[in-house]
Amino acid sequence: MNTIPMSYYLVLSAVMFTLGAIGVIIRRNPLVMFMSLELMFNAANLTFVAFSNAFGNANGQIFVFFVMVVAAAEVAVGLALIVAIFRTRHSIDIDLMNTLKN
């Protein structure tokens, strides 16, 4: 039988999600923090598709589609914010982004 235990996919997903969470915490470059967010989205998507396969139900894949759309929108707005902040502050250090005004 061409089967792989579900647990393996869950562990892979958990490892990828944790790496993304660690990345958000330890990196100070907002671009890398965004990439870590994408990694976390990806780990969640992997679980969705694995369960979709295990239960023989296509609804999980629809949710992955929605997650991808929201991630794309989030990246577009987030990168626009980073560019706007870089224009005013000439730096994208996350520790300097401590004010909403100006």
Place this chain on the structure above:
Amino acid sequence: MPVITLQLVIFITVAALAIASALGMLFSRNTVYSALLLVFNFTTVAFLYFMMGAPFIGLAQITVYAGAIMVLFLFVIMLLGTEQIARIEQLSAQSVAAVLLGLVIITEAVVVFLLRNPTSLVVTSGGDVVSVNEIGGLLYSQYLLPFEITSFILLVAVVGAIILTKQEKPAGKAVEGEVKK
């Protein structure tokens, strides 16, 4: 423990590549390398989607994530010229705590999912494929309202990105460009 099959060997190889590229993304000093390693990670995950019989999601992963989103990232990285980290990132206590807590979560996941409470569910590779036809049918019947809302989300994101990056013209110099005409 399941018997070692070709599928299992392929899965473990691809999973190891995915984790290695994610680690490389985290600890690379150069942001461009981080982005390229993340593209590699997305490609390995797309491979897993293909293995699980999800061709639509796998192709969307490659075109949307590895293609569009990461090109956007690379574009912004090059635009801002922030490839290299200028200063040493000085957060050693927080970093050490984060890595330790992350290791705790990973160990916990391994213990819970593999040792204590393994599910009897299995993921079949090379089994039935969820066709694009089936996904389209679901999207346009059961999930029609969420699907329409995604179009609105994308519209808001596009307009928001344009407004956020629009150059604010200083009030006095607004006519300067028009004089040249």
